[in-house]
Amino acid sequence: MAHQWSGLINEYRERLPFSDNDPVVTLHEGGTPLVYARALSELVHADVYVKVEGANPTGSFKDRGMTTAISQVKQTNTQIVACASTGNTSASAAAYAVAAGLECAVVLPAGKIAAGKLAQAIVHGAKLVAVDGNFDDCLNIVRELTSSYPVALVNSVNPYRLQGQKTAAFEVVDALGDAPDIHVLPVGNAGNISAYWMGYNEYAGKTTAASIDDSACSPSPVSTKVPQMWGIQAWGAAPFVLGHPVAEPETVATAIRIGNPASWDYAQAAQSDSNGWIDRVTDEEILSAQALLAAQVGIFVEPASAASIAGLIKAANEGKVPEGKTIVCTVTGNGLKDTATALGNAPVDFEPIAPTVDAAVNALGL
Ligand code: F0G
DSSP states (O other), rough: OOOOOOHHHHHHHGGOOOTTTTTOSSSSSOOOOEEEHHHHHHHHTSSSEEEEEGGSSSSSSSHHHHHHHHHHTSSSOOOOOEEESSSHHHHHHHHHHHHHHEEEEEOOOOOOOHHHHHHHHHHTOOOEEEEESSSHHHHHHHHHHHSSSSSSEEEEEEHHHHHHTTTTHHHHHHHSSSSSSEEEEOSSSSHHHHHHHHHHHHHHTTOOOSSOGGGGGSSSOOOOOOOEEEEEEETTBBBHEEEEEOOOOOOOOOGOOOOTTHHHHHHHHHHHHHOOEEEEEOOOEEEEEEEIIIIOOOOEEEEHHHHHHHHHHHHHHHTTTTTEEEEEEEEOOBBBGGGGHHTTTTOOOOOOOSSSSSHHHHTTTT
């Protein structure tokens, strides 16, 4: 029988802080497609692959960290998990809380969550609180709340989150046979870039500052190298590029509308230790990269995810993409989460035609 992907804790247990008898809460996350993107490869003169994290059970990479964070909570007596979120973390936390039989509380910036993500938290039965403030305010509230009440914090400051997220780097190496030369991904709260860097290093037999478990590297090395990490922020929410927190972050890519990233030091280390960089792209560049990926590659991602593609194209335009290298871009979330932004002003009310083949042929200009 064909191998059925069993979720990332089961697939990568020897490199995760879980032993054989630990409870596992899984929706069979991970095992996402790594798709060769011909149109992008031709555009930037390199071999470009897209890691499609929108294919996870709740439609974003957050499920990787949630299976590990929530499974760890199941080892304790805590009955409630909580997170601050720009939408995807809350969607994932709410779903995994259901799978675990736990309660979930989410604290969100009012009016700044894409409709699909809000719907997910609601249908999974999370308790929602909308704050008149941004993500950074929400994270401060949840951090204090979880330190004073019997509630487990499942934002990426919980080290189990990064442990799960690092497995995306394992999958890339498993698919390509070695690490790519360059890995490009969007940066918001900066957990994901830190997690990928940890994963790539562990597969190469090294640890990083973010590693919590040295034994994760003890199995023999799988890859011979680690990639350069290129992080991409939105223009109006680019604290790493500016070198200081941004008080009022603003971008169409609401998922990365973050001014004071929690994993600041780990992300800085990923950037400098890998000889990479963190750059920023405008909202226009993000939206045109989103459109290009949909129309020329066949992958529909949410705006924040398109930041990685926009950053790669920008680097190519500036002559910074070395020819012929292998490049992986993570696209972090599914386009269906935020159809309003993708459609913009495009007309969606069509004049109905008569229910005949002739009328359809006519209307389609065949
Ligand atoms: N892409 C998407 C689709 C996201 O939802 C996020 C973060 C990021 C990129 C950035 O990842 O924070 O690890 O640097 N979303 C969080 C949330 C903040 O609440 O869903 P990061």
